[in-house]
Amino acid sequence: MAETLTATALTLKDIAREAGVSLATVDRVLHNRPGVRPDTVRRVQAAIERNAFQPHVAAAELARGRARRFAFMMPSGPNPFMQQIEAYLGEMSAWLSARRLSVEMVATDVFDPSVLAASLETLSGDYDGVAVVALDHPGVRAAINDLVDAGTKVVTLVSDVPSSRRHHYVGIDNIAAGRTAGALVGRLAGQRSGKVAIVAGSQGLRDHAERIFGFNQVMASEFPALSVLPVLEGRDEDDRSEQVLARLLGKHTDIVGLYNVGAGTQGVAKALSDKALSDAGRDKVVFVGHDVTVLTRRLLLQGVMDAAISQNPGHEARAAVRVLLALARGEPILREQEKIRIDIVMRDNLP
Amino acid sequence: MAETLTATALTLKDIAREAGVSLATVDRVLHNRPGVRPDTVRRVQAAIERNAFQPHVAAAELARGRARRFAFMMPSGPNPFMQQIEAYLGEMSAWLSARRLSVEMVATDVFDPSVLAASLETLSGDYDGVAVVALDHPGVRAAINDLVDAGTKVVTLVSDVPSSRRHHYVGIDNIAAGRTAGALVGRLAGQRSGKVAIVAGSQGLRDHAERIFGFNQVMASEFPALSVLPVLEGRDEDDRSEQVLARLLGKHTDIVGLYNVGAGTQGVAKALSDKALSDAGRDKVVFVGHDVTVLTRRLLLQGVMDAAISQNPGHEARAAVRVLLALARGEPILREQEKIRIDIVMRDNLP
DNA sequence: CTCAAAATGAGTTGCGTACCTCAAAACACC
DNA sequence: GGTGTTTTGAGGTACGCAACTCATTTTGAG
Known part of the structure; x- marks a missing residue:
């Protein structure tokens, strides 16, 4: 009836005895x-694996003495999403x-490679691990690889540099996120036909x-x-997003859907609401x-917005x-746990 | 540019010196x-708070000697969701x-109070913590309270007993989950009008x-x-769910939506597919x-199913x-981290 | 003031590992 | 066989805290 997981209470001493060393x-x-002969190494490793020995992390941590230092390199501007990540890091203190x-926040212009x-x-040499909101660029890639070569653990955060040798990426698959947004706009538009608008910050951002x-x-x-109109660029700013969108809504009377890719949400919502007021007969835009x-x-x-695609900033932080801690300790990473999901948030499952 | 979180390296000795004890x-x-006078207690606590002192968990864990034991009390029958939870616990070994x-699985008939x-x-006395998939019933409530009084930490899993004194509930808000399902069926049905069917295991389950x-x-x-038809009871079984649903689909030709509350999904899908084949002109049922x-x-x-409301079993495990570990150690719980979200899963954001 | 009870100080031991030193043993090579 | 090198053993110290003992000081009641 009871089935036990885990818990060998072996110590290094036991392993030494078993291996005869x-x-x-x-x-x-x-x-x-x-300074250990190859076949002695094998004997010891065999004993470790035979007993599924795991060093006691508490003892290891205590013995090593010095604390571990991590750095988070984040965009310097006022970005609400990044501020949320910082806030959640603060809650972990x-x-x-x-x-x-120790976790140190380092602000920098991440948009200038x-x-x-x-x-x-x-950062090299000063930290055991670095998390960075990275731009995918050869210079950045090289800098990341240098850190890795120096023994620092590196994870990319929110935005990846897949061509680098970073140890891990913490963030979502943005193509899948876009697909999810598309499926939602399409499905929520129902049977209607018409045009769909896209407002993005910039198409240059990966x-x-x-x-x-x-x-x-x-x-x-x-x-x-549904036919997709050319992408509007709002530079993630409210004013500009409102302007470009308002103009588009004026030009096309048959817009049934809207996908806002980045920030500037305030402006987008304003343009949408104004249009709805001035134009009462019109169907609600998804x-x-x-x-x-x-x-x-x-x-x-x-009810102005129908769905938000979300990556949980607390989870990412x-x-x-x-992940940095596990990498530094040489522990395995629980991939399933650290994976960031694409959340669909609607009114009734708001977190 | 760099802002540091955390990391006082104080020890108990420092606190003792500060408090003059x-x-x-x-x-x-x-x-x-x-055996400590009240105002001495205050002095010590003041020193602790003044320095935001946190005992080194590694040192504490190492010093306490004995290992911690947790028990998971799960339903004995073959339930896929519960099996997933067990599998994820296994991955944590x-x-x-x-x-x-150590985590021990204890199977029992959770449906018999x-x-x-x-x-x-x-379980009393043998474990530092217990996680239980609980039925909300006075006898169960009393048993949980007894465990709590004996000093065992208790969390309810998946299904809560809010009236008990359990320390924590790990699971979703099922009313909100139902609301989310409703919003999805309604929105995905688009402009159509018609009837909506509900298939549940039993309305007796909380x-x-x-x-x-x-x-x-x-x-x-x-x-x-949209008008909701009376709830069908499929007892979470495939055959029965298929039968009751097939009959309903035959009776009503204007069913546009279907909410399957529990298991029996295989049967539900079969009834739906059969109907769609035999009745080609019909719109797809959401x-x-x-x-x-x-x-x-x-x-x-x-594309048979349009959306699944999901609670992440790995996360729950x-x-x-x-949570049990934090409770046992007297550490604060990261509420935001341990909260189980209501996930909306559609084709493009399948995990 | 006296005396018992309460409060406090001082100290010890052990947890399992990391990291280090030094000596001893085993080995390779000529 | 002797040499130098490599490999191994033995042991110590430190990490910060839990949990305990025992002696000493302080306190409050009579």
Whole structure:
């Protein structure tokens, strides 16, 4: 009736006895220190695996003495999503200090590749791990690889540099996010036919470009009754987003759907509401955007916005820390746990 | 540019010096041991708070000696969702044993309150923490309270007993889940009007009843064009679900939506597909169900199913363990982290 | 003031590992 | 066989805290 998981209470001493060697030798094998004959190494490793031995992390952590230092390199501008990540890191402070971990926020212009690369280089040697909101650019890639070569653990956060040798990526698949947005706009538009507008920050940003790509993919293949208008660029600013969208809404009277890829949500919502007022007969425009903020929460509750595609910033912050810690300790990563999901948030499942 | 979170490297010795007392007294205060004058207690606590002191969890864990034991009390029958939870616990085994934690699975008939209560009583004293898939019943409530009084940490899993003094509930809000399902069926049905069917396991199950309640709430208030038919009971069995649903589909030709509250998904899908074949002119029925399994994943990809409301079983398993551990250690719980979200899963954001 | 009870100080031991030193043993090579 | 090198053993110290003992000081009641 009861089935037990886990819990061998073996210690290094037991492993040493089993392998017929001394503690010192086990220690040398465990930490890849030199001066052990190959077949002795094998004997020790065999004993470790035979018993599924796991070093006691508490003891290891205590013995190593010095604390671990991690750095988070984040965009310097006022970005609500990044601020949320910082806030959630702040909420972890008790958790961090109970484990003698320190996390330092380093602000930099992540949109300028040379600045970002230079900032990354300055971190070398000072940290056990670095999380970085990275731009995909050769200079940045090289800087990341240098960090890795120096023994620092590196995870990319929110935005990936797949061509680098970073140890892990904590973030969502943006193409799939765009596809999800497309499916939602298409499905929520019901039987209607008409046009669909896209407002993005800039098509130069990798994550925005990927989302648009996924969105168009789905629209083209599954919703032939809807035609996608050329992408509007709002630079993630409210005013500009409002202007470009208002103009488009004026020009086309048969817009039934709207996908807001990045920020500037306030402006987008305003353009939408104004149009609805001035033009009462018109059907409601299906509006899908990204991220759950104070604003999008309100828009969802009011029914202005129909769905938000969200990546949980708290989860991203904590996952980044846990992954860096696991990497630093040489522990396995719980992939399933650290994976960031694409959340569909509607009014009734608002977190 | 760099802002540091965390990381006082203070020790108990420092606190003792600050408070002008000895290590022994600090220890007494920290562990609520008797024999300390009230105002000395205050002085020590003041020093602790002034420095935001956090005991080094690694040192504490190492010093306490004995390992911690947790029990998971799960339904004995073959339930795919529960099996997933067990599987994810299994994946944690390395993580658990590195922390010298043991997790034992205890199977019991959770649907018989007296059996469940008796099983819970047998655990008393043997475990530091218990996670239980609980039935809301006075006998069960009493058994949980007894465990709590004996000093065992208790979390309810998936299904709650809010009237008990359990320390934490790891699971979703089922009324909100039902509301979400309702909003999806309503929105995905588009402009159409017609009838909506509900297939549940049994209306006697608390979680099913709550989901139906939430579903009806939304349908009544927001989708007047859709009328909800009386609930069909499929007892979570495939055959029975198929039969009752097939009969209903035969009787009503204007069914546009279907909410499957529990299991029996295979049967529901079969009834739906058969009907669609025999009756080609008919519009597709919007089908919303629960949980991501091998089957629902396939149905979503095929387009038979439109959305699944899901609670992440891996997250539930890990959250339960982490919460029990935090409770046992006296650490604060990261509420945001341990909260189980209502996931909307559609084809393009399948995990 | 006296005396018992309460409060506090001082100290010890052990948890399992990391990291280090030094000596001893085993080995390879000529 | 002797040499130098590599490999191994033995042991120590430190990490921060839990949990305990026992002696000493302080306190309050009579």
